[in-house]
Amino acid sequence: MNPARVCDRADLSAAGALFRGLADPTRLAILRNLASGEARVVDLTGILGLAQSTVSGHLACLRDCGLVTARPEGRQMFYALAQPELLDLLAAAQRLLATTGQQISLCPNYGTPDC
Template sequence: MKGSAAAVRPGEDLTPAVALFRGLADPTRLAILRRLADGEARVVDLTGELGLAQSTVSAHLACLRGCGLIVGRPEGRQMFYALTRPELLELLAAAEGLLAATGQKVALCPNYGAPATDCGESCG
């Protein structure tokens, strides 16, 4: 990738990118974002569709709003949530493509994936 736009430059601060991917790494937040990729939704819609408690959904929505990934649109007494940037859809699609291309091997990653069922005490 020498010379590409994605190359790491000496002294470059990767903290914002790390924060973005940490935010996307939470299963609940990722599920909410994937649902919002289909269109805006209210808290009650998300709790019903994702099978989560209202307090859980609300906390994750607050996090996503704070990160600038979603926006809330009030309508009467209700708030409708939507993605803020179309690039997020592209990022999620690229991630799904990468997972498909690797045959989901990342799910078996010893550091971040699900632990193997027969690894004994070596699994963390």
């Protein structure tokens, strides 16, 4: 086996983990909102119309992935994007989606079912 291929698989495994972390629409919505600045859980629940426990769970996932930071201030916690490069990745994804049209949505494995 080619040693370079083993290294590539390790790199791809980390990339796969990153994309699994970004795979949930709620986490993407949270990240999109944090792109405009810090927010508290209560801010995000109001914007997204989701339960506090749902938003908190997704923020914990994003923190575990190193994509979001938390800054305590008194009894509140302010969340922010940890890596500005994430904005570039999300913008690139939007450009890709714009070029593929509905193909991604129609994907039999990951698309949205019509029924």
